[in-house]
Amino acid sequence: MSVRRRLPALIAALAVAATVSGCSALAPTPVLDFPLLDAESAGSVTPPGTELGLDEFGWLEDTQSYVDGDVTFTVGVALRAVEPLTESDWPDLVENPEEFAGYSPVVLIVEQRVFGEVPEGYSPEGVDVFPIYADGSTAPYVVVDFALGYVDQNATCGHLLYETEAFDPIFQYCLIGASEGGEIVGVQFDGQDVTQFLADDDDPYYAAPVVWRG
Numbered sequence: 001m002s003v004r005r006r007l008p009a010l011i012a013a014l015a016v017a018a019t020v021s022g023c024s025a026l027a028p029t030p031v032l033d034f035p036l037l038d039a040e041s042a043g044s045v046t047p048p049g050t051e052l053g054l055d056e057f058g059w060l061e062d063t064q065s066y067v068d069g070d071v072t073f074t075v076g077v078a079l080r081a082v083e084p085l086t087e088s089d090w091p092d093l094v095e096n097p098e099e100f101a102g103y104s105p106v107v108l109i110v111e112q113r114v115f116g117e118v119p120e121g122y123s124p125e126g127v128d129v130f131p132i133y134a135d136g137s138t139a140p141y142v143v144v145d146f147a148l149g150y151v152d153q154n155a156t157c158g159h160l161l162y163e164t165e166a167f168d169p170i171f172q173y174c175l176i177g178a179s180e181g182g183e184i185v186g187v188q189f190d191g192q193d194v195t196q197f198l199a200d201d202d203d204p205y206y207a208a209p210v211v212w213r214g
Helices: 087-092
Strands: 058-066 069-084 104-115 130-133 170-179 184-189 210-213
Touching (some): 069 210
Antiparallel strands (some): 069 104
8 A cells, every 4th residue: 555645735823613692492592503414324435536516415435443343334425615815814714823824714514414334432433524626626724733734623714603512413513625726616535534644546536536516
């Protein structure tokens, strides 16, 4: 198996996640900026190289390792919105906007649903998707911790998104792309993990990602 670097340099930052305060039992249910898509059951696995648009689920298999063995889930992923912003918006998105001079933020709203039996005591996990430019190349994006490399899946970027509770199989979050001049148009799934610095180019999705464009 050969390996090679797969992503442009990550940009370390602490995302500022806007949160919704708790409501009393009598308070009306807030209207989400992006009402959840209908998905009562998983669809057929989406083949490598598929291109999708906004609000279209792609279905992906994801295997997680637990104490008692591996479990394979089917994860539905949809791109809900692509929102280009300007450099002046960085202070509303991160705590270190001075680190982002020369980059333009692009907010990407992602929704995921996990289908499968999660072992007791564990919460479902989604798959990693990455921002792309119009030519299909991967774009830089904001991470919470440079060493760990993970994306804040509680970030809302000022939107009222679905609030995931413990053991909840539904996620809505904002992924922040950082454009160096090109147009960020969507996200892709290439079968890799956000914490990897070396990619498995034997994965069929690495050579032919599933792409969502807004």
